[in-house]
Amino acid sequence: MSATFWDRFADRYARQPIKDQASYDEKLRLITGLLTPQSRVLDIGCGTGGMAAALAPFAAQVVGIDSSEKMLDYARAKARGVANLRLVQTDLAGFEETGFDVILALSLLHLLPDWRGMIAEIYARLPEGGAFVSNTVCIADASWKLRLLLPLGARLRLMPPLQCFSQPALETALRDAGFELEKVWNPGGGKTAFIIARKPRYS
Numbered sequence: 001m002s003a004t005f006w007d008r009f010a011d012r013y014a015r016q017p018i019k020d021q022a023s024y025d026e027k028l029r030l031i032t033g034l035l036t037p038q039s040r041v042l043d044i045g046c047g048t049g050g051m052a053a054a055l056a057p058f059a060a061q062v063v064g065i066d067s068s069e070k071m072l073d074y075a076r077a078k079a080r081g082v083a084n085l086r087l088v089q090t091d092l093a094g095f096e097e098t099g100f101d102v103i104l105a106l107s108l109l110h111l112l113p114d115w116r117g118m119i120a121e122i123y124a125r126l127p128e129g130g131a132f133v134s135n136t137v138c139i140a141d142a143s144w145k146l147r148l149l150l151p152l153g154a155r156l157r158l159m160p161p162l163q164c165f166s167q168p169a170l171e172t173a174l175r176d177a178g179f180e181l182e183k184v185w186n187p188g189g190g191k192t193a194f195i196i197a198r199k200p201r202y203s
């Protein structure tokens with residue numbers, strides 16, 4: 001997706017308070033549980049950088065990438081003085097660095113027309129034993145009213161176009177790519193799937 005929507009939306013996104021603090025704290029706890037002081041973390045679509053900055057004290061290095069310069073402006077403010085947090089304006093295709101043990105795509109997959117391709121690319125980039133953490137809105141599981149309203153919101157440019165897939169389809173895509181699902185959780189019992197997927201060790 002072009003960065004245009006997110007450049008336009010950045011100020012509003014940055015002002016939004018965390019909707020469910022308890023779920024956010026639990027996500028943070030689960031992700032930090034994957035880290036050691038040697039870990040290198042890649043946060044794809046890091047947005048305004050809140051999670052990347054929160055993880056930095058628990059890892060050797062965190063790199064946040066995002067296609068939106070405006071979203072990254074907010075992230076840069078949070079990264080000031082955090083020596084092990086680096087931010088790069090790019091999408092994954094334009095980012096060649098490797099060696100990440102944990103890769104995050106939080107509130108991202110449902111934005112990508114080729115979300116399956118992104119899962120495959122992340123699998124390819126992780127080492128054996130590496131973890132992929134995603135937080136994905138599964139629109140196909142939402143009410144028919146919401147499924148009708150979302151394309152309208154996108155057409156009115158109030159929100160980005162969202163891909164419509166179900167949680168079973170997402171879980172199948174992760175398994176088909178080769179991942180083992182270590183944790184599947186629906187915060188607040190909703191239609192958002194928080195999934196920790198692991199690239200198996202073959203030896």
Ligand SMILES: C[S@@+](CC[C@H](N)C(=O)[O-])C[C@H]1O[C@@H](n2cnc3c(N)ncnc32)[C@H](O)[C@@H]1O
Binds near residue numbers: 108
């Ligand atoms: C909904 S926000 C999520 C931000 C953050 N991960 C969070 O959980 O708050 C989606 C972010 O993904 C970025 N984005 C969308 N498509 C992208 C792509 N192909 N590559 C990198 N970033 C992308 C947008 O610019 C935006 O900042």
